[in-house]
Amino acid sequence: MLGREAGTEIDQSSCIWRMNNAPSRGFERDVGRRTDLRVVSHTSQGNETVYVVWGPLRNMRQDGKGIVYNMLRQAVENYPQARIYVTTEERMNYCDTVFKKETGKDR
Structure with missing residues (x-):
């Protein structure tokens, strides 16, 4: 850059x-x-951090079987002021494609 x-x-x-x-x-x-x-x-x-989390579908499942998703739900309950968002695997694949196209490198 x-x-x-x-x-x-x-x-x-x-x-x-x-x-x-x-x-x-x-x-x-x-x-x-x-x-x-x-x-x-x-x-x-940091205190002003916005958390955007992604991961393999098996860990992010919202049917009660996604271990990471379940931990994030617990974190939101324990820390309601935290700004925690989940993005989809498809969106991250898109971001990876854009990153590679623009930089010529894999993330």
């Missing part, structure tokens, strides 16, 4: 996702100013 001066174009997107703790301050010319959503691993958290 550095040196591409794509910040203005990025800021015009309908939703801007940032990954982990990647900095944007000081790099606005290249990466833009907006952040609508920050996707983090369990090791990079």
Whole structure:
């Protein structure tokens, strides 16, 4: 991203996702100013974190058999102020495709 001066174009997107703790301050010319959503691993958290979780269907099943989904439901009950969202496997596959197309690399 550095040196591409794509910040203005990025800021015009309908939703801007940032990954982990990647900095944007000081790099606005290249990466833009907006952040609508920050996707983090369990090791990079903060008070303002919005959690977007995905995983294999077997773990995210909503029929009572998805172990990760069940843990997330419990977390929402225990921490109602937390902003926790689940995205679909299909949506993550789409994001992976876009990432690979734009960077030439697999996530």
